[in-house]
Amino acid sequence: MKNLQKDFYVNESKEMGVKGILENLIKKNRKKVKAVKNLSFEIAEGEIVGFLGPNGAGKSTTIKMMTGILTPTRGEVKVCGVIPYQKRQQNAKNIGVVFGHRTQLWWDLPVKDSFLLLKKIYEIDDLTYKKNLSYFMELLDMESFIERPIRQLSLGQRMRCDLAAAFLHNPSIVYLDEPTIGLDITSKKKIREFICEVNKERKSTIVLTTHDMSDIEQLATRVIVIANGDMIYDGTIEQLRRQYQNERVLTFSLKEDINKYLDLREWKHKVTVNYTNDKLVIRMPVNTPIKQMIDWVTSQYVVKDIKIDETSIEDIIEEVYKQCGNQYISM
């Protein structure tokens, strides 16, 4: 993918109430918005890539350009040597798609009939179809509801069906747009296991967008962070952690209330201290020796308990989003 760009026109309405309605009818408030500004990256075969970014960052737009749904304003996309929006059908044979908010299956049709229809659309041969179906049925535990119409399935069941449908024709690349949205812990787990398993077994490349960091932590081998249509990070999750994790939090529970002034001047590293009654919270940079600090505190007070927190991946991502948000404002 090279210098990919996409402009959209959005309608904006300033007035409200009756005035707004009239304005809506008469005026055209169109504004050009650059949803994806200048994106370039390559994804290797068999990778699981997590797309991250705040809402409205351009993740879905990028995925839609990769799947051939949208035509880019400028730049080029190539998936397995095919330009998706030009050779849509050829591209569609190679890919599987799951949109978390919307099922691709037919509302009133029993699940197995939907699968049969997909078999016809993708021209899957009987052997592959049978093999895949029984494999997915077992992996996703679909036996109990395969004969019910999609309309009457729970969200978790439906998502499992959608996933199975996306992998049915052995696609070489699968796009999952928020596959775990609105699901409970067990459903999420099942879906993650499935993705992991199929990726290993079939070597399918997987492109995933999500707002659930555990998805990313457990699945993605690589993370691409997009904000305001620009790529702001591309690398492994560990690197991201190292790059943005800047502090650790030490929480001491003390036997007695703090009554004397804490003199941290001798402490040459940069730390911040908060305390209330018998709780002492110290934030310190990652590279400062933690043992020294613990020793120092224990020499001053009688300590009941110590808790060490590292910045969670959620906090890191929040930090990343915040930073790019500031950048955006300063532009």
Next chain:
Amino acid sequence: MAVKKYILLYSGMLYKNMRESTSYKLDFAVGVFAHLIIQISSLFCTIIVYNNVDTLGGFDFGECLILLGCYLLPMGIEEFFLHNVWSISKHVHSGSLDGYLTKPANTLFLLVVDGTNIHGFILTICGIIYLIFGFINTNIYVGCWKVIWLVICVISGAFIIFSITVFMETLSFWFTEVTNATVMIDSLRQLVRYPITIFHPFLQKFLIFVVPYAYTSFFSATLLFDLDKYMCYTYATPFVAMVMVMGAKKFFAFGLKNYSSPCGS
């Protein structure tokens, strides 16, 4: 190979559509009832008109029944097989077009076969009944040749209605919501249930050359009446249909480039 795929796919979709349409039994029954009422009331209208005049645009009651039959036949076929084309703007508006675009088959084909108005068969049956009553009333001779041409004209007519709807609905790629415009153009079709000779020449030309609905009823009826004056139009019908379908297909593909899927989905 491709043709075989699409035939297989179509049979699968047809099964799916039948299943969907019949999963709500009450709605299905009410639909049948509603269509019958519409047809009966339209027949009453025609009868009332002919109670007051002997001929309309040069055609008597029996001939008008045949015209009505010719009007209903392609309409029934269009409703049954191709009616889902009306949902293009709905799919563009809601973004559900995304799903069709990621499937390895022609998008327009997938869209069109993914739904039916199962009540179309009622229109076709009514059309056949009108034709039979018309023939009884007029003593027109119908040979093998005429039947073949009638079938060709009816199928072409269905595709002409379809193409015009595709043209209108495709506009939704630019304007998002166009159902009203489609309804407006489609309502012109109401005109061709009457002989087009009763209209102003300008309107006649309009219905032949601009929005060619005249081919969906009038020119198949004149074939049955042996009116040589209109024969060239009758024979042109399948070609008009072909040109319209190809044009519609091209226009749809062109519109697709402008598709902007809704945000946040």
